[in-house]
Amino acid sequence: MAVEQPMPTTPGDQTRIHNIGYRNYDGPRLGRSYATRSLYSQSLRGAYGLGRSVKSKVLPMLLFVVMCVPAAIMVAVAVATKAKDLPVDYTRYAIIMQAVISLYVASQAPQSVSRDLRFKTVPLYFSRPIETADYVRAKFAALASAMFILTAAPLIVLYVGALLAKLDFADQTKGFGQGLVSVALLSLLFAGIGLVIASVTPRRGFGIAAVIAVMTISYGAVSTLQAIADSQGSTSAIPWIGLFSPVTLIDGVQSAFLGASSAFPGEVGPSNGEGVVYVLVVLGLIAACYGLLMRRYRKVGL
Amino acid sequence: MIATESLSKRFPRVTALDRLSVDVGPGVTGLVGANGAGKSTLIKILLGLSPASEGRAEVLGLDVATKGAAIRERVGYMPEHDCLPPDVSATEFVVHMARMSGLPPTAARERTADTLRHVGLYEERYRPIGGYSTGMKQRVKLAQALVHDPQLVFLDEPTNGLDPVGRDEMLGLIRRIHTDFGISVLVTSHLLGELERTCDHVVVIDGGKLLRSSSTTDFTQTTTTLAIEVTDTDAHPDGTRAVREALHARGVEVLDGTNGLPGAGHILLLTAQGDETYDLVRDIVADLGLGLVRMEQRRHHISEVFHSDAEAQDMTKEAAVHGS
Numbered sequence: 208m209a210v211e212q213p214m215p216t217t218p219g220d221q222t223r224i225h226n227i228g229y230r231n232y233d234g235p236r237l238g239r240s241y242a243t244r245s246l247y248s249q250s251l252r253g254a255y256g257l258g259r260s261v262k263s264k265v266l267p268m269l270l271f272v273v274m275c276v277p278a279a280i281m282v283a284v285a286v287a288t289k290a291k292d293l294p295v296d297y298t299r300y301a302i303i304m305q306a307v308i309s310l311y312v313a314s315q316a317p318q319s320v321s322r323d324l325r326f327k328t329v330p331l332y333f334s335r336p337i338e339t340a341d342y343v344r345a346k347f348a349a350l351a352s353a354m355f356i357l358t359a360a361p362l363i364v365l366y367v368g369a370l371l372a373k374l375d376f377a378d379q380t381k382g383f384g385q386g387l388v389s390v391a392l393l394s395l396l397f398a399g400i401g402l403v404i405a406s407v408t409p410r411r412g413f414g415i416a417a418v419i420a421v422m423t424i425s426y427g428a429v430s431t432l433q434a435i436a437d438s439q440g441s442t443s444a445i446p447w448i449g450l451f452s453p454v455t456l457i458d459g460v461q462s463a464f465l466g467a468s469s470a471f472p473g474e475v476g477p478s479n480g481e482g483v484v485y486v487l488v489v490l491g492l493i494a495a496c497y498g499l500l501m502r503r504y505r506k507v508g509l
Numbered sequence: 510m511i512a513t514e515s516l517s518k519r520f521p522r523v524t525a526l527d528r529l530s531v532d533v534g535p536g537v538t539g540l541v542g543a544n545g546a547g548k549s550t551l552i553k554i555l556l557g558l559s560p561a562s563e564g565r566a567e568v569l570g571l572d573v574a575t576k577g578a579a580i581r582e583r584v585g586y587m588p589e590h591d592c593l594p595p596d597v598s599a600t601e602f603v604v605h606m607a608r609m610s611g612l613p614p615t616a617a618r619e620r621t622a623d624t625l626r627h628v629g630l631y632e633e634r635y636r637p638i639g640g641y642s643t644g645m646k647q648r649v650k651l652a653q654a655l656v657h658d659p660q661l662v663f664l665d666e667p668t669n670g671l672d673p674v675g676r677d678e679m680l681g682l683i684r685r686i687h688t689d690f691g692i693s694v695l696v697t698s699h700l701l702g703e704l705e706r707t708c709d710h711v712v713v714i715d716g717g718k719l720l721r722s723s724s725t726t727d728f729t730q731t732t733t734t735l736a737i738e739v740t741d742t743d744a745h746p747d748g749t750r751a752v753r754e755a756l757h758a759r760g761v762e763v764l765d766g767t768n769g770l771p772g773a774g775h776i777l778l779l780t781a782q783g784d785e786t787y788d789l790v791r792d793i794v795a796d797l798g799l800g801l802v803r804m805e806q807r808r809h810h811i812s813e814v815f816h817s818d819a820e821a822q823d824m825t826k827e828a829a830v831h832g833s
């Protein structure tokens with residue numbers, strides 16, 4: 208543990224003697240859970256490009272700014288015009304910004320797991336005290352946390368702004384809380400889906416394309432079908448169609464339970480009964496993603 | 510350090526290890542075998558990452574089947590393949606790996622600086638690994654295996670892809686891991702010659718079976734071949750022939766093993782019986798007034814050991830085929 212101590216030097220004497228022999232380490236070894244936490248913090252930092260090259264900081268930081276700027280503008284407008292309410296609900300914000308969120312998970316999920324596969328760093332991790340489950344948990348938690356930071360930061364901007372604009376405190380706090388629960392669910396779901404897709408391929412490009420495809424195609428297909436169902440008057444089908452894309456799933460959950468107004472056509476959110484199905488599907492998907500990741504990494508040994 | 514007892518590993522199609530029983534003590538131990546002989550499988554089992562089909566193994570007195578995590582905390586592993594992300598610096602990477610081994614942040618940074626210096630990486634350690642040469646990458650791989658000051662390291666083919674100078678440096682480094690750092694080493698290679706010079710003990714496996722386990726001195730006594738090349742002078746227009754005849758006169762026969770190789774006519778091969786052979790060659794060359802261009806121990810390919818073993822122990826043809 209001792210730092211290399213230069214020998215005391217007499218003034219004017221520039222020579223220093225360093226002890227360059229090998230020193231054994233007899234300090235503490237903190238074991239498996241510490242190693243897992245280290246992997247978590249390294250992956251979380253990595254999700255914003257920290258500890259990596261300047262180039263890899265650009266995209267995540269840019270997306271973070273893009274997420275926050277509209278919130279800042281809304282706050283500025285609300286303060287300037289002395290509006291009675293924020294132009295956008297806390298729960299609605301993530302749904303509006305879903306393209307940015309999808310882009311973020313598409314770029315960072317492969318960064319988190321495909322790199323380890325591609326450069327075969329995974330065997331090095333498993334030659335350490337951690338086990339497969341620790342690796343999966345650390346990576347999952349790290350990406351979900353990164354997503355939460357991304358989606359919760361603009362909500363904080365909105366909340367602080369709302370308080371500065373002297374909007375109703377209780378009302379805003381409730382909305383803010385509901386928004387946080389919603390983005391937490393969204394972070395877990397998106398992180399899970401992104402990681403499962405990315406962990407299949409060691410090629411980062413494929414990973415990015417596949418995640419974007421799954422996120423946007425499913426949303427496009429679902430909202431088109433909902434629009435058709437709406438125009439044909441079969442409004443009861445709309446909530447059920449919404450079960451098939453991650454964004455509409457979150458939308459459904461929050462409009463059923465978190466007091467959000469739905470973005471579904473005709474603004475018909477799922478009823479409470481249907482909402483239970485939504486919640487179960489979201490939780491089931493998150494669990495399924497975790498299970499799939501565990502299965503995937505059982506095969507990736509040395 | 511390591512003890513295995515009729516350790517077997519069977520995959521649906523192949524038997525990677527077949528009732529292997531071997532004892533490895535402290536020091537530098539070479540694990541030699543052709544590709545697919547079961548070296549990497551053995552390391553995987555010893556790290557507790559892959560269960561054995563049969564038999565048992567202990568590393569540092571800990572059972573691999575139940576104490577995997579404890580073993581991995583005290584053991585270092587340098588894989589054969591590339592395992593370094595190109596966009597981070599060596600320092601960053603090794604610090605991370607140190608923390609993954611359970612070292613607290615400050616200790617991880619100190620140990621990283623120390624270890625990278627010991628493996629011979631200086632200013633370049635702050636640059637991204639992507640720009641490193643193969644030799645430097647091998648050093649980073651070695652550093653991440655040593656950074657947590659393990660009691661034992663597994664080095665899987667550490668000289669792979671290195672040029673002769675890089676190879677020698679790496680072998681010197683491996684030697685120092687034991688002599689200076691006090692860490693025992695299990696190093697694999699398919700080149701016996703390399704390991705002869707570095708290891709205290711050599712274990713040869715083939716087809717998952719133990720072929721031989723002995724200290725290196727035994728090996729060198731039976732297998733050292735000396736290659737000699739001399740200059741020609743006016744007095745002796747064909748210096749090579751003159752030496753061969755002089756050796757013949759002293760009763761030392763030259764081996765016939767360089768046929769077909771470029772420059773083969775100018776290289777003499779003979780079996781070294783010990784220090785006397787070196788002295789004899791030196792004296793003969795000096796007496797003839799020739800220049801000695803080279804006198805070196807020939808590196809053996811693993812197959813040669815198998816062949817000589819086959820001759821010596823009258824082994825079955827099958828084993829010889831395996832070896833070649």
